[in-house]
Structure formats: C-alpha cells, structure tokens
Amino acid sequence: MENGQAQVVASGFLTLLASQIGTRIVTFVINLFIARLLTPGAYGLASVQFHLLTTTALFISREGFRRGCLRFGAAGVGAGGDDAGTPGAEAKEADDRGNAGGSNGSGSRKGGAGSGGINNRSVLRAAALTVPWGVVITAGVCGIALWQHTAGTTASSDEPEVPYYREAVLMHGIAAVLELLAEPFYILASVHLMFRSRVAVEFAATLTKSLVTLGLLSSRRLRHRLPPALTFSAAQLAMAAVVMAGYWAVGLRLMAKGRKDKAHKAGVSEISQRAARRHGDGGNSSSASAVPGSGSESNSWLYPWTPLERHVLATSVVFTLQAVEKLALAEGSKMVIATMQSAANQGVYGLVSNLGSLVVRTLFQPLEEAAFAAFSTWGASAKASGAGAAATEVAGTTATAATATTSSPSAATSAARLAPLARALSPMVKAVAVLGLLAAAFGPSYSYVLLRVVYGTRWSETEAPAVLAAYSAYVLLLALNGIGEAFVHAVLDARGLQQSNALLLVFSGVHLGVCVALVRQYGALGLVAADSANMVLRISYSTWCIRRFFRSLPTFSLHRDLLPAPNTLAAFATAAAAAATSNRLLLAGAASMPQRVFLRQAASHVGVGVVLLAALLGLLVRTERAVLRQVMEMRRQRREGGRRATGGGDDAVKSGKED
Template sequence: MTSLDVLRNASALASYSVLLQVMFRVLTFLLNGFTLRFVSKELIGVVNVRLTLLYSTLVFLSREAFRRACLSGVSGTSYSWRQAINLLWLTLPLGMLWAALLASVWLFLLEQPDPQSVPYYGVAVVLFGLSGVQELLSEPFWALAQAHMLVRLKVVTESLAMIAKCIVTVVLVVFARDWGLYIFSAAHLVYTGLLVLCYAGYFIRFLGSEEASKKNFPLHSAGELLPRRADGEPMIDWALARLTWSFFKQSFLKQILTEGERYVMTFFNVLSFGDQGVYDIVSNLGSMVARFVFLPIEESFYIFFAKVLVRGRDVKSQKQEEVAIAAEVLECLLKLVLVIGLIITVFGYAYSQLALDIYGGSLLSSWAGPTLLRCYSSYVLLLAVNGVTECFVFAAMSHKEVDKYNFVMLALSVSFLFLSYILTWWAGAVGLILANCLNMGLRILHSLLYIYRYFQPSQWKPLRGLLPSPFVLLTLGISGAVTAQSEVIFCCDRGWLLRLAHIGVGAACLLIVVVVILLTETRLIQFVRTRLLPRYTKKRT
C-alpha cells in the first residue's frame, strides 16, 4: 500500500469518525439536557465526574499503550498480527487488576455521596468497573478493524451501542427514577456489551469468507482471534512489548493530564457534587467540537504518520517522497484545526450564555456557567493545535525519545495537579480550565520544538500552517467585536425576538468569515476537499 493509499484511507476514516463523533456528542448532549429535568445535579455530578472517571481511567490505562504500540508496530503480515493479538489479550487481565484497585479506592478512600440524594453508589462503582473490563474483550477486534480501515464496522458498531445506551437511560429515567445510579450503570453495561458482541460477531462471520481472502486479511479463521503460539516462535514480540511498556509509562501521565480536573475534583473535594455536575455539563458542551472534530482527526492521522514515516529515523533517512507528503499533510492539518479553533473561540465568547440558557435554563446560565464556557472556548483552540502536533510527534519519535518524553509528561502532570489545586481555590471552577490551558500550552511548545528540529535539515517547513491569512484574522477580530456588542444589546433576558436577532448577527458574521476563508485559504480548501472529504470529491467528479 503506497503512502497515497494510506493517506486516502486515513482521510476516509477521519471523515467517517467525525460523523460518528458528531452523532455521539449530539446524542449525549440531548441526553444530558433530558436527564437534567428528571434527576438532581448531585446525581449527575457523581455519574459524569466520579463514575465516568473510574471507567475512563480503567480503560485508558489498560489499553492505550497496547493500541499505540500494536497499530504502529505490526507490518500487516500473519506472523506479526499473531503476536500483536497475543499482546492485545493482555489488556484483559491488566484491566481486571486495575478494576480491583480502582474500585477499592473509589469505595474506601474517597468521600461517599449522600445515599438519600445519590442512592446505590457502592453497587454502581462495581458495575462501572465491570463495564470497563467487559469493553476490553473487544480490543483485538478493534485493533484489526482500525489497522485495516474497516470504517463501516466501527461506525455501525459504535452507533448501535450508543443508541442502545441512550434508549436504556431515557426509559429508566422516566419509568424507574428511584433506581438512582442503577440507571446509568445498566446503560453503560449495555453499551460495552453491544460493542463486544458486534465486533466479535462481525469477525466470526468475516474470517474465512471469500471477502477476507480477496483482501488478503492476515487472519483466516475465528480461532486465530484467540491467543495462541505460532510454531517455533515466542508468544509475544518482545520489541513490541518494550514499545508497549514505553507507551504505558507515558499513558499513565497522559491520563492525568487528560482527566486532570476530574482527579482534582474527585480526590481533593474542591467542589461539591452538585457543582461538579454543572461544571462537567458546561465543560462537555464547551469541548464538544474538540471531541467530535479534532479527536477523530488526531486518531486517524496518527495512523497515517505512523505508516508513512519510519519511527526513530531522522528526516534525511526517510523516503523523501514520503516526507514530502507527511509535511504537506501536517501543514494543512495545523492550519485547518487552528482556523476552526479560532472560530470557536471568537463566537464562543458572545454566545456562551445564550447556549447555556437554551440548553439547561437558569440551572446553567445563572451560575458561573457562561464564564466557564467562554474560557473553554479559548481552551478548545489549544486542544486543536495540541492534538495534531502530538499525533505527529508520537508517530515519529524513537523508543528512546518516547521514554525521555515520559519525564516531560511527569513534570507536566505534577505541575498541572499543583496548578489545578491552587487555581481552583483561587478562581473556583474557572481555575481548572486555566490550569489546563497552561499545561496544554507547554505541551504544544514541546511538540513544536520537536517538529522544528525534525524538519530543520530539510526543505519542508510545515509549521507555516500556524499562520492563517491576515484577512482571516482581521475578519475574525471584527466578528468578535460585533457579536460581543450584539450580546450586550440583544441578549439574553429580553425575550426570544431579541435573542433571534442576536443569533442572526452571529450567523451573518460567521458567513462572512467562511467566505473569506474560501477566498484566501485556497490550498487549505483543496486539502479538505481532496483528503478529508474524498467521498464528496468523488461525487463532484
């Protein structure tokens, strides 16, 4: 498979993943808005912060290192996939170990919520841990699907699981409200169970079929999905295992940075359960675009960079045509996410209060919600740039460089926790976002320095992607000033007619910004049309 084929497949995967994430976030958005009207904010705080943190910590620490190592370490042959699958199955016992350890901490060391307002906490901790272990059963299937660009499988599987979770939640919230945390525990078990069933069912049917033979799939029967020894070879490729260990040490630190505010809220009790619930809803709303646009792009193009570039080699030791494509893609991706992030930051300032008032009423808009959402709009800009820079850096780093970066992550993790604790006492929930911004800025600086040094001996300068057109920047600045004044005049407690006027002003400004981007960023538009939206391009041609 040539680098252009890999790029085409990665672009298709990114496009479909974006659509999938859009659906997920919209469903979650609607589900949170619905449950806000039936359950207490304390219950939402425990579910969305504490129990979700338990689940995400368990799953991330159990599988993230294995995913990164196996996706970049296998060559696509039957032999390498045999050992990769054996390695991936180790996520299950590791997950059981993490489940037992984390559940003990959540049950015996952390402050317990009031059983009157948040019933069945102990059982919910066990069930959320069980759902995490259950999801790890799908790891070998997920890795095969991701590496071989089985986009439709991922979309259908995760869509069915998410829809089922939403249906179970809505039905139980309406008809069994007294179940408390049982509602969300049952919904989560349904979600992870369906993921495993769909992935396993597909590969049991697919392997050994004519379609698998035509695609030269590395496995030939369902039995090969289980761990087994290849004749005359060790069970595990130890080079791959060492790479996994390097990523594992890094993943522990990355999890602290990713979920740092939840750890601070959970372990230091800086906010009440009710305030945690409101903060989590606001932060999820603020980071929605980052999750369903930037994260799929990061995941898909990490695979592209990992397959196009040889890990650990400098730029002169790489195939120059591969480096040229990688540099072009990196430059365009940087400009794309930066432009999107700037739009979110500019328009997020003037429309935060209106969005929260429509979504959750006075429960969200009368608290510090609007200020939180405005801060998050700026934080999204940093998330956008960091996602692209780190996906390149992690794909290009050698094993030794990955180990060295672990020390950087350690320093960032310690400083983040310290800053979060101090800034939260000083500025409340806003302090958590400020701490995130400072640490994200340091991560971006490290990645930019690595990229600069990597391409310095070559003719390519992908960091030029961080410089949008001056006309785009000017239009965004004017739009920010106009929409901010519009909020003062029309919003947000003066009736729906004036609110619609405020929305109209924003829509007009956004349209002008888009037109300026189309006219001035022609190379970026060409990249989006030909790389990120290949299906759209085919229809046009």
C-alpha cells in the first residue's frame, strides 16, 4: 500500500470512528429509554424479527455491489472523468498517459481520488442494478416473513398473532425500497471516499429513527392507538426517507462537480489545440483532441458495457453470493432464536446482542470499511503491475513455477511490494486486538452492574447478564475476524473469492447446525457459544491466507507483526482475574441486595475497574509504543499530503481530499 492509501485508511477510519462514537452515544441514550418503555416481547419484535427482515433484504440486495464497485476507485486512475470507458476511451487514455509521461505537474497525478479520475457514469450504471435486483429480493423476503408468521400463529396457540404484523411487514418493505433508491449514490460516494458525507447522512438517519420511535412510544395519545409493530415501521420509513434524500443530495453534487471538471478540461483542450495550430504542431493537435469529453458517445448512457464494467459486475455477483453466506453466518443466531424461542426470550437476546455489539459497530466496523476500501485499491494496483499471482496464491492455488529464492530479483520485487502493505496491516490488527481484549477482560465482571443500573431489574434478573458476559469475550473474536476478512477479501481475485465462498458455505452449515443443537440445551448462551466457534473457524482461515500472502516477505511474522506484545497479553489476563475477584467479593448475592446497598457495592467495584484500566493504559503506552508511532505517522503523512494538495493547485487531488 502506498503512503497515500495509508493516509486514506487513517483518515477514513478516524472520520467514521468519530461519527460512529457520536451517533452511538446519542442513539444509545435514546434506545435506553425505548427499552425501558417496552416489554421483552415487544423489544424482541423490533430487535430480532424486524431487524432480520430489513437486514436480509438490504444485505443481499446491495452488499455485493457495494464491494464490487469499489474496484472503480482503483481502476479509475487515468480514467479521465465522466466519459472514460466509453467506446474509444482506451485510445484517449493511452494518449493522455503518453502526454503526461514526462510531466511532473498535475498531469502526473491525473486520475487520483477525485472526480477527475473516476468515471461517475460507469459507477452509476453498475450501481443502478441494485434497484431492480433489490426490489425482487425485498418482495421475496417480505413474502416469506408473512408466510412464516401465518404458519407459526396457526400452528401454535402459545404465540398469539402480533397486531398489525402484516401491515408492519409491508411498511418495512417500502422502507427497504426507499433505501435501495439511494444506493447508487451511496456507492458513488464510497468510490470517491467521501467519508464525511456518509457520516452526515447516516447520523441524521439513525437519529431520526430513534427520535421517531421514542416520540411515538412516549406520547400518551399515540401509544394506545399505535401498537409497537406500527411504531417501529413508521420509524423505519422515516429513516429510509432521510437516507434517500441525503444520498441523492450527495450524488447530485458529485455529478455536478464532474460536469464542471469535464467542461474545464474541454476548455483547456481547446486552448491547447489552438496553440498547436498556431505553431503548426499537428502531432500534438491529434493528441490534444483525444482529451476525454470530446467524443460524441460520451453523452450517452447506453453505450456497450466496457471490460472494466463487466469485470466489476462479475466481481459484484461473486460478492453477492458471498453476502448470502455472510448473512447466514452473521444473522444465523437470530434466525435460529426467531424460530425456536419465545418473543420474550428473543427480546432478552436482542437487548444483549445490541448492547454487546455496540463496541463492534462503533470501533471495528469503520476500520473494517476504510481498510477494505484501501486494500481493494492496493490489490487492483498490484494485479495491474504483475503482482496478481501473489493474491491468487492466497486462495490456495498451486504455483506453476518453482518457488524463487529471496535473493532472486522477482522475490525482491515481490517483497518490496508487500512490505508497505504489511506495515499498514500490522497496526490495524494490533489496534482491534487491544480493543477486543479490553471487552473480554472487563465485560464479564461488569455485565450485571451495567444491566441493573442502566436497564433495571426487569432485565438484570434474567439470563441477560450471563449472555452479555459471554458476548464480551465474543467481541474479541469479532474484532480479529473483521479486519482479517477485510484484508483477505480485498486482495483475492475472482477465483480466490469463489474458493473463499465455498469455505464460508461450509462454515455456515456447521454454524447453523451447532446453533440448533446448542440453543435447545443452553438457550441464548448456546447461541453465543456457536457464534464463537464460527468466528474461530473464520479467523483460522484468514490467518492461513495472510500467512501465504506474505510468505515471500521474509521479515513478516504472524506472532510479531499481528499480535500484541507478550507483556500486554499478560497484563490483560491479570486485569481480568482481578476484576473477576472484585466481582465475587463485592457483588455476591447482589440480586437480593436493596438498591442502596447495591449501588454502594457497585461503586466500589467500578472503582476497582477504573484503577485496573488506568494501569493497563499506562502499560500499553510503553509496550505498544511502536504501534502508536505508526498511527501518528499515518496522521502526519495525511496532514502533509493535504497541505501539499492545497498548495499545489491540483484539482484532482483536492477533490480527493475534500471528503
């Protein structure tokens, strides 16, 4: 990975991280009041059943295109703006590269992250296919949900029919279609790495949903008229409307900027042609006339699909198949509990799942998204420069040539390409490992205190504390798996992705089988145990892929480059043991304690945790100093790159830094 791509990772992660923290803090407070107003059964309806409905429809519809279209960002280098990729654009692009080959000015940076190097029209043509595909998927998912609910209520008298359930499902389907209408512009913003625009839209949408839900539940007049099913549906529709309006605004702004840049280039081209004619330079005139935007076919959206667009669509299909498997892996637990447990048990599991995954969504998901975008760019660039064989080997393909020694020129070239990527991957993995270790060390000892203080005894006296304690350890596995799969899926080629899909399919089958077996015996705890076993399998596969990918880099070591220092691991183990001891000594028999006594004991227990956390942070500053230096170096390079772009007058680079 080049320095500019590392800066994108650091910038994108920090931007998404700040937004996620702000969004989660606000929505956490609002959802806390919502949970206090709902019974476990009603909470389970929103957090499990309706969540599965919208997640299934949207994830299958758009995840493959979201990941596949990121390849436009890598291939857009030199693409020449809005009409690159049209018939004859390859010749134009070659002429442009020839003219810019000896230039050290802005032409050498042509086709960067800005709109000047990405074909917006090609991106939207491919991304627009999410709408018809998503409508079909949404209709099918809603139909299955209605059929399953009808069959379940007629077969069992213990579970009465939810009032207005059919209307609620239809409203959720309409909301999903509204979000899909915004998807082409979301993908366009992602290709342009417009993290801040995404942050603004997602924050507004999430806040709108939470406020509408709380407002409808808190209103005395509406609370008796609107059952929970319709309340959740109205909030989902409001969120979808904000998403659609926000991304349409972002997309139209990008398109307008692309047209402005295109007009500017056309003007520069015309001036160059006039100057060439005045000096009698016919050769340069023909080259200048090949500037993008001069062809008549650029005004049409119906030109034949280019090789790049076909490649992106093929990759999107592979990612879509993978999305189905990932959905089963990620939401298999909720699918099992939705069919095998009562609504009240679903509410308990939904509360713990949402609370336990708060750290995952806040800290790990932004890093995974930013890392995948940057790794995808690096992977495409590496393949274009002849390093694609290394990426193919990650999938386990057999090398056709004998393994070269590290002293050979090819091995040295491969090591030179891989070293920057290893230096970027190392701090990411160590950072998420440290955050996951924090959850695993303190979560089990403080889960009961958190639930009783925040949600009350209605939730703390159920199996929720035990499930949350197990989920805290599961967070560590989620963290490691997320960044590992982001790297592996970004650098694999189409054949490697197909092989990865096959393994994920096997993992999915094993996971669902273990879920069904364990949930009957251990309930929600069995679901967390099955999820943990699934994560172990996936982490093992990602680790094997990473090891093979970097095997031509002799300085790379899984233990040294991807794991925290031994002193750090020992410190976390000691802190976890001390926190568990404090929990046993101070909170034994907490269920029968009066609230005043419990609060006094809980305060002492929390004080012990604060001291342990402070000691851990002090140790981390010493033992993980190299990781901190790498992160600070990424931030420093990003600031310097931004200053150079501002002072250099390069429009393409400026537009790439804009968001």
